[in-house]
Amino acid sequence: MKLHCEVEVVSRHLPALGMRNRGKGVRAVLSLCQQTPRSQPRAGARGDRGGPHPTCLLISTLKDKRGTRYELKENIEQFFTKFMDEGKATVRLKEPPVDICLSKANSSSLKSFLSAVRLAHRGCDIEVPLSTFTPVKTSEFEKFKTKMVITSKKDYPLSKNFPYSLEHLQTSYCGLVRFDTRMLCLRNLRKLDLSHNHIKKLPATVGDLIHLQELNLNDNHLESFSVALCQSTLQTSLRSLDLSKNKIKALPVQFCQLRELTDLKLDDNELIRFPFKMGQLTKLRFLSAARNKLPFLPSEFKNLSLEYLDLFGNTFEQPEVLPLIMLQTPLTLLESSAQAVLCNREDQS
Structure with missing residues (x-):
């Protein structure tokens, strides 16, 4: 069973050491693999505490195609799945103390994968086929x-x-x-x-x-x-x-x-x-x-x-032409006086 997404593995020891993670995920292929007696855990994995064939999480990148393994049985402290519909989730491991931050995953594939991870954590049988510990092919990363x-x-x-x-x-x-x-x-x-x-x-x-x-x-x-x-x-x-x-x-x-x-x-x-x-x-x-x-x-x-x-080439309507209104200018005081004098003369004659 595999999941294609971006992964960032964050150590919870970094803040105590005054250090910060780089804050950027890398393209990776996550696989659920069956641990066998011949496949010894790599750095970051715990000892075999849950039987001869525990299920491990294998994270492979283009630079590390063989991948890094993390044991899952009774080793998950918490799941963070609030943004799973957006293809994001975080798996917090007990040992080593890291947070595996997943992003840019297909939401339905992510839900199925995390369901299988939960079963592995509880030591239950996983009905889906598990992968083998073989290096991931370059063609797998073309899906990114x-x-x-x-x-x-x-x-x-x-x-x-x-x-x-x-x-x-x-x-x-x-x-x-x-x-x-x-x-x-x-x-x-x-x-x-x-x-x-x-x-x-x-x-x-x-x-x-x-x-x-x-x-x-x-x-x-x-x-x-x-x-x-x-x-x-x-x-x-x-x-x-x-x-x-x-x-x-x-x-x-x-x-x-x-x-x-x-x-x-x-x-x-x-x-x-x-x-x-x-x-x-x-x-x-x-x-x-x-x-x-x-x-x-x-x-x-x-x-x-x-x-x-x-707005070139539109059929804009022309505004209607307003009727022309002739306004009369008021007469000055001198003109009004002269007009009054003329009117009085006419009346007297």
Whole structure:
């Protein structure tokens, strides 16, 4: 049984020595292995106190493919699993006194792995197959890819999943007609580029990508941007959104809840209006909405602090011409006196 993630092993003796850990994990493969009489524990493992075949935790990295072993039976002081849904957890060992900090793991795989670790700690039988003490192959670490770019339909993966560690995924010119739900497992995803496809609708579950900062949907067949997406975790994570070259006629008023947006592209759509609360996007700096059908701008538009604005090619209505009102200038005191004198002369004659 294996788990791919980032690992940081922190010694609890460091603070007492006035030292600090480096605070950064490394890519690793965690394995649950069966200890045999021939496989002697390496540095960091305890003696065999629980029978002839105890289960060990093996942590292998690209620099140390043979790995470091830690005995598990009755050797776990505490589990920290508050952020397990985000792919994070910590296992505190009694001996040696270290905290094994896990991050950037697939949440479901992490839950299964920690369940097996609990069983090993209690000395129970583990029903899943255990690994052997063999050096990890270099190919195992290829699963830690953080960036994947696919620009043709023939290269799009159909029979295998995307690497769980991806932070940047681009799938352009792949002929996608719907959002691939396998992407929802990419909990570390920060940039998602689905441009130049045929996607008509985004599921609300895209909002479950809690770290997503950039979303590119340029040149698709979208007709709307759902309210559910506007009210998801994208409110606090999304910085850049490209909806150019779609068929969107209007954005919901809830769109203005995406208050972390700094860059918004809406060119070549069918927009007939902006949300009337547009001024709430206080962090927006770059806005492009060229070649739409906007007749006017909402009054709150003046509250934006834009550095770049492109509204070329819209059908803005000309303001109605106000009727010309001729105002008479009041007479001076001298003119009023002369006029009064003339009127009196006429009356006397």
